[in-house]
Amino acid sequence: MIKRILLGLFIIMTASQTANAALELVITEGVNSARPIGIVPFKWEGPGQPSQDVAAVIASDLQRSGKFSPVATSKMPQTPYTDSDINFSAWNNIGVDSVVTGSISKDSDGQYVIQYHLVDIVRGQLTNGENKALDEKGNLVLSKDYVLFSKRAVVPEKRLREYAHRISDLVYEKLTGEKGAFLTRIAYVVVNNKSNYPYQLRIADYDGYNERLVLRSKQPLMSPAWSPDSNKLAYVSFQTGRSELYMMDIYTGKTEVLTSFPRHNGAPEFSPDGKKLALVLSKTGTLQVYILDLQTRKLQQITNGRTNNTEPFWMPDGQSLVFTSDRGGLPQIYKVNLSNQSTTRLTWQGSQNLGGQVTPDGRFLIMVNRNQEGFNIAKQDLETGAVQVLTKTQLDESPSLAPNGSMVVYSSMFNGQNVLSMVSIDGRFKARLPATNGRVKAPAWSPFL
Missing domain, CATH: 3.40.50.10070 (TolB, N-terminal domain)
Structure with missing residues (x-):
């Protein structure tokens, strides 16, 4: 059951929308x-x-x-x-x-x-x-x-x-006094079952305008992640019939295979300096977090054991990772120090916490929090432990932070469809970016351009 949750809720990322259509902003709360x-x-x-x-x-x-x-x-x-x-x-x-x-x-x-x-x-x-x-x-x-x-x-x-x-x-x-993040982009995966190439990787301005198709495939595409210079995207592809990690230059279209181990290759996340990639492999039988040196291709295993560990995200200083693990029974978010492998649990409120991301100032953890209302986007103060639930819908997932930490784009359900939604970090403003048809999921917010 846990493995299905891990794979279903915070690895699989698909979406659907008509090509070249802007994502219309609909204000839902202010x-x-x-x-x-x-x-x-x-x-x-x-x-x-x-x-x-x-x-x-x-x-x-x-x-x-x-x-x-x-x-x-x-x-x-x-x-x-x-x-x-x-x-x-x-x-x-x-x-x-x-x-x-x-x-x-x-x-x-x-x-x-x-x-x-x-x-x-x-x-x-x-x-x-x-x-x-x-x-x-x-x-x-x-x-x-x-x-x-x-x-x-x-x-x-x-x-x-x-x-x-x-x-x-x-x-x-x-x-x-904070840097603005309006001149940025989002990447997302689209699934259009009526197309000859149903799986599409697209990018757009942060508000959904100027959408551009960068990759299409007959097999699933998942988990896009931006490089710090905004020139490349790492992603998961099943084009060979099994999951592999690729990296693409979005301007030249050039792609290269990063990992192709047996079983699962997924959840890529670039380090702040762009020299390494945190990722998840299951070549030992369970999902484990690794770090790949992009120059030497040397692979370092970070987590181990019989439990599933996934969704790595770099702390701003690049010295630690936060990740999701079911080592305590149900998924919660942990932090591992990369210098000595010491691990601490960060989340305690809610039966499950998934998909953690840390704001650029290191103050807050953004995550998917399961409570009595369902799966919602929440913010936790890393100093005090206080948790604020930011959204109210029943199934929110795949949060991605703006590079200045002011806004979060995420996938949610509306009228039975997956759509992209946005919430300010203080919960003051909420909006929906609905697709014209199909499901839209797994946004990845770019760094500053």
Whole structure:
């Protein structure tokens, strides 16, 4: 029974969706405690309309983080396009302390020129926009210290949405002190039984746009994992009739076999420096964690015994691994020190805990927690042991953390289908990225691009 749970719940990863379709965001839950922010529609200076609504992309990005609640355009007191046009009191009266505004035009080469600003409303109201300071020569000049940044960029049309994510990252980092993760991707496996190649490995922007097929097969594909430079994916393939571990360059399409041992080869996970790969083999009879040196191809066994050990994930410092084991009876999450092999149990709340991942700052463990409600995504404070259940559906699995630790993408059930869902790390915001048909599972969030 345990082996079936291990193989079924946290190794097998399949999905289904029509090719080239964006994963539509459907907001399922948010909270009023998120920080209000004004994302003013950017002024378009030209005929027609730009190919992307830059402000809408920025607003969606910031809302998904759970930290911000963009004000609806219909509820904005004004739509200023420069920092000089902002009525600080009007924005402050509706509880907004930051505003993003800007304009877009086209140059003679047909490229988009974007000018945008992030404005501190509170500081601007205190100074009434007329704060003065001394310049380098000691002269008294007008200071706009309420403008947190003012930038200009020239981008080709096909990269306009990508640059909108870049603006989101800049705003997020300036206001939170943490690096934004909106300019990232997700990888996932799709199963379309009506296709001649039913198993497909795809990548997309983190929000599901710009989906691209990178690999298709008549046999199962599983467990995609990103390299730290975001150029490669490790994955499991059954193209020879049994499981093998492969690595693919997503830009050249070049693939190579990493392991092809008898029985099971699975659960790949790159080390933080990209030089090693944690993986799971069953060549000794039970599932055990190993580390493969990608240069020398030397294999080191990390766990052993008669119990099943799987789902390795590297701690941020690369000196330890967390993994799932049934050594205590039912699956729980453990940590092993790679220098001396000492192992400690991390999870105690809930009858089962699976699929552990650790946030980049090492503070929290994200996992699948089984409780009375079912299998849910949960967060455990590694210092205090406190557990917070982040989701409420009956069968959530395969959590994958954003590289800044702010969001989690995972597989869940909706209307009897597997779909991709997202939850902020504090549980404030939840969204669903439904497929147009079939099941979508096993997302893997890329590192920073």
